[in-house]
Amino acid sequence: MSIYAIGDIQGCYRPLRKLLDSVNFSPTQDELWCVGDLINRGPESLDTLRFLRDLGPAVTAVLGNHDLHFLALYHGCAPQTGKHTLDQVLAAPDCDELAHWVQQLPLAYHQRVKTNGRRRDYLMVHAGVPPQWSRNRTLELAAEVEQVLQGPRHRHFLKHMYGNKPDCWDDDLEGMERLRMIVNYLTRMRFCRADGTLNLTVKGRVDNPPEGFAPWYKFEQLTPDTEILFGHWAALEGRTGRPGVHALDTGCSWGRELTVMRLEDARLFCV
Numbered sequence: 001m002s003i004y005a006i007g008d009i010q011g012c013y014r015p016l017r018k019l020l021d022s023v024n025f026s027p028t029q030d031e032l033w034c035v036g037d038l039i040n041r042g043p044e045s046l047d048t049l050r051f052l053r054d055l056g057p058a059v060t061a062v063l064g065n066h067d068l069h070f071l072a073l074y075h076g077c078a079p080q081t082g083k084h085t086l087d088q089v090l091a092a093p094d095c096d097e098l099a100h101w102v103q104q105l106p107l108a109y110h111q112r113v114k115t116n117g118r119r120r121d122y123l124m125v126h127a128g129v130p131p132q133w134s135r136n137r138t139l140e141l142a143a144e145v146e147q148v149l150q151g152p153r154h155r156h157f158l159k160h161m162y163g164n165k166p167d168c169w170d171d172d173l174e175g176m177e178r179l180r181m182i183v184n185y186l187t188r189m190r191f192c193r194a195d196g197t198l199n200l201t202v203k204g205r206v207d208n209p210p211e212g213f214a215p216w217y218k219f220e221q222l223t224p225d226t227e228i229l230f231g232h233w234a235a236l237e238g239r240t241g242r243p244g245v246h247a248l249d250t251g252c253s254w255g256r257e258l259t260v261m262r263l264e265d266a267r268l269f270c271v
């Protein structure tokens, strides 16, 4: 039995199947962990979603910003601006079931894995973990969002989740400001300050951060106790320079590669 953690699939169905075949992935024996952004941008979001959903308990996934955007479109809560490649999913006869499956996914996932006689803790999120949150705090705050997303006020949440403010965590934040802040850290963060202040407008090169900011993982305090699996940032090309912080988005939807990491030996496989 192996656990494979895969980067942002973004509707790249054929590379996904090719990659899983190349590692002889078996849904009855192995597990597939997805760092989010399962769909959008790529050409085959519908096939991707159906395939992942049909893998049943073999799949564990966290929500990415594109997955949340899909839910907002599905519920009629998304802003009218912005391109997407989700029309085929939205028009599919099984769209309700697929949206329901996406809507119950978590924003953060923790598991203690025993490999080669060693126990290791893994925390999987789409974008990152801000400096001031412990592993348990991250899971608690992710659960606050999950509860709203899966509850009767999910449309209100999806309508008001967009925006870059507030830009720093405060335990006293309430309501939508609190939920938006949690979502922005876990699904959109790239650069932040040591105090957790986010910059969501700069997206590009990792070697040219805005003044006073750095990639979030320069400040994280979870490793070495907990290894972090994340995606979202293709410009990193799989490199963070920090042991135990695994960047898995290698830009498949930009015509580059799709990557899985086998947790037992941290070996990477790409197509």
Ligand SMILES: [Mn+2]
Pocket: 037, 064, 065, 066, 126, 187, 231, 232, 233
């Ligand atoms: Mn993303």
